[in-house]
Amino acid sequence: MHADRMRGLIAAAALIAVNAFAQAPTQINPAPLVDPAPLPDVPNLNGVWNVEYIPNIEARIGGPLPFTEVGQAAWDNLVLGEDPTGYCHPSGIARVFHTPFPLQIIQTRGQVTFLFEVLHTWHRVFTDGREHPDPLGQSWWGHSIGHYEDNKLIVDTIGMNDRTWLYTSGVQHSDQLHLTQVFELVDPDTISYTITYDDPVFFTESWSVTSEFQRSEYDLLEYICTENNRDLNHFVTGDE
Numbered sequence: 001m002h003a004d005r006m007r008g009l010i011a012a013a014a015l016i017a018v019n020a021f022a023q024a025p026t027q028i029n030p031a032p033l034v035d036p037a038p039l040p041d042v043p044n045l046n047g048v049w050n051v052e053y054i055p056n057i058e059a060r061i062g063g064p065l066p067f068t069e070v071g072q073a074a075w076d077n078l079v080l081g082e083d084p085t086g087y088c089h090p091s092g093i094a095r096v097f098h099t100p101f102p103l104q105i106i107q108t109r110g111q112v113t114f115l116f117e118v119l120h121t122w123h124r125v126f127t128d129g130r131e132h133p134d135p136l137g138q139s140w141w142g143h144s145i146g147h148y149e150d151n152k153l154i155v156d157t158i159g160m161n162d163r164t165w166l167y168t169s170g171v172q173h174s175d176q177l178h179l180t181q182v183f184e185l186v187d188p189d190t191i192s193y194t195i196t197y198d199d200p201v202f203f204t205e206s207w208s209v210t211s212e213f214q215r216s217e218y219d220l221l222e223y224i225c226t227e228n229n230r231d232l233n234h235f236v237t238g239d240e
Contacts, residue, residue, distance in 0.1 A: 031216070031217040031218050032048065032104065032219060034046050043150075043153065043184075044107070044185070045105045045153060045183060045191065046105055046107050047105060047215055048215070048216045048218050048219070049102060049103055049104070049213040049214065049215055049216060050102050050214045050216045050218075051099065051103060051193070051211070052212055052213070054098040054211060055167065055168035057171055058169070065171065067203060067204070068201065068202055068204050070201055070202060071199075074202070075170070080170055083168070084164055084165060085118075085119065085225075088229060090164065091116070091118055091121070092160065092165070093123055093141050093142055093144065093160065095164060095165055096118060097195065098211065102216055102218055102220060103115060104220055109128075110128030111124055111128065112155075117220045117223055120224060123144065125153075126144065126145050126146070127145070127153075130145060131145065132145060132158055132159065138159055139159060139160065140161060141160065142158055142179075143158060143159040152183065152184045152185075155181040155183070157178070157180075158179075162174050173199050174201035174202050177202075178198040179196070179197065179198075180196040181196075182194045182195075189215040190213070190214060191213035192210060192212060193213055195208065195209055196208040
């Protein structure tokens with residue numbers, strides 16, 4: 001990564017952090033109760049989890065991503081000031097699991113709901129056996145279905161628009177992105193999380209990243225991005 005891009009990445013991350021924590025309430029509530037799993041033969045993922053922040057994916061995987069010509073051109077012409085989250089747009093279902101903010105998992109019969117502290121958002125994964133709708137329109141979060149295998153929750157997501165980034169470093173994607181996410185309960189307090197990216201427009205092959213979640217005795221804080229958002233005055237975009 002070029003030095004100027006790295007400096008911009010660090011600055012962007014700092015601005016996001018300042019914006020978020022400046023809005024956090026001063027009162028810290030007790031951690032929510034951890035309910036049992038909805039069925040006896042599925043892993044208990046319920047609770048609040050700290051995720052692993054991965055801002056620079058190339059450093060994490062030890063080399064460049066398998067970009068197509070389209071993907072490489074988007075990467076080479078990246079303007080960090082056009083980060084969607086700087087404008088309070090959603091992180092999207094890929095990037096949200098690699099931010100420096102915790103999340104809560106709520107398992108019920110036929111559904112898993114993720115509550116994200118970052119941008120105060122949520123996402124549902126249907127585990128009742130349904131398929132993706134056909135036809136399926138595009139949205140910021142896409143449509144997710146999942147199933148359990150032993151101690152794993154496996155999630156399949158399609159139908160995302162192309163307006164989010166995959167990582168803070170600015171990895172973009174097309175509306176053909178297909179995500180497979182595996183949440184493996186290694187022990188009662190640890191989830192091994194693997195996400196696989198498949199996008200024939202931006203990548204020549206699928207690729208994966210594995211990280212860990214750690215259980216936390218914490219209650220999610222409020223995060224209202226549009227209040228006291230100081231990022232916009234500092235952003236330099238491709239229009240300037």
